[in-house]
Amino acid sequence: MSKLAVIAGDGIGPEVVAEALKVLDAVESRFRSRVEIERLPYGAEHYLATGVTLPPAEMQRLGRDFDSIFVGALGDPRVPGNEHARDILLGMRFQLDLYVNERPARLFDERLTPLKGKRVEDLDLMIFRENTEGLYVSIGGIFKQGTPDEIAIAEELNTRRGVERIIRHAFEWARANGRTRVTMADKANAIAAHSLWRRVFEEVGGEYPDIRRDTRYIDAMAMDLVRTPESFQVIVTGNLFGDILSDLASILVGGLGLAPSANRHPGRVAMFEPVHGSAPPMAGKDVANPMAAILTLGMMLETVGSADAARAVDRAVRDAIAAGITTSDILGGKHGTRAVGDWIAERVRSV
């Protein structure tokens, strides 16, 4: 039996997680599978009450005793420095060495894209964001803070090992999933260190003669993603560029309300989270779109070997959109968080 740790987190996190778990219930009854769930209390509330973000022993346990971790969202106005979110979310990515941030952007319904004349088959992207290096490593600091001489430095870390493993993962995924093209985005024309990405991309890509490879500078990538999204299948890039591109890609297919993600290190525990944040102003109002969390559950099911269940969850979300059972962020929906979750769970159970 697969073991799942759930960190519902802050803001709309608990609400969207509740809907995802409702759908998991439906999956279990329909597919007779079982997932053992343990809920963990970490988040802003816990941090404010105890001063503890995520105890180191818990991090070890997460890495050792679970197959999956499901996170709702982290971020709370009462923690303006966001230190708990950094400790928990970035903490898991870094300390569990989850070097692959997998962020698909698929168009479920033509009406969801803001791009004119694009069809469902034009938007089917997989973004692989390097998740353990880059500008996120917190190497640097602030000197003479608050003075006119203030200096703020953040170093970008790129290791050959780190660049190679994410690029290889992108090619392996492309091959395993019938894709024929991988695009790498960097800024090698301005940042000399990025030549490492170019060289490794050529070297590793050379081992996959069945897959075409091309490269873009990140600025041109952003432009082309909007202009000709159909020319991309798999995109691999560094941590910060991947953060930005995945938000851009999400809006091309309906927005953050529909964007799922997985953080992986093949063979180890995987962490799943909707790409969206905790959206404090929306919390507790039954207005958040639970579909991103539900699609994220689908990625988890696929990972733990329940491919049929994952497909059923995907299909139910697609059907809900087609039937107009949506929250107000997409297609002028009139339904609440719970009603959308109920509908999708029922669909999974019965279709």
Ligand code: IPM
């Ligand atoms: C994301 C988020 C995080 C990131 C923040 C909350 C630190 O934007 O998961 O994309 O930048 O990685």
Ligand code: MN
């Ligand atoms: Mn982001």
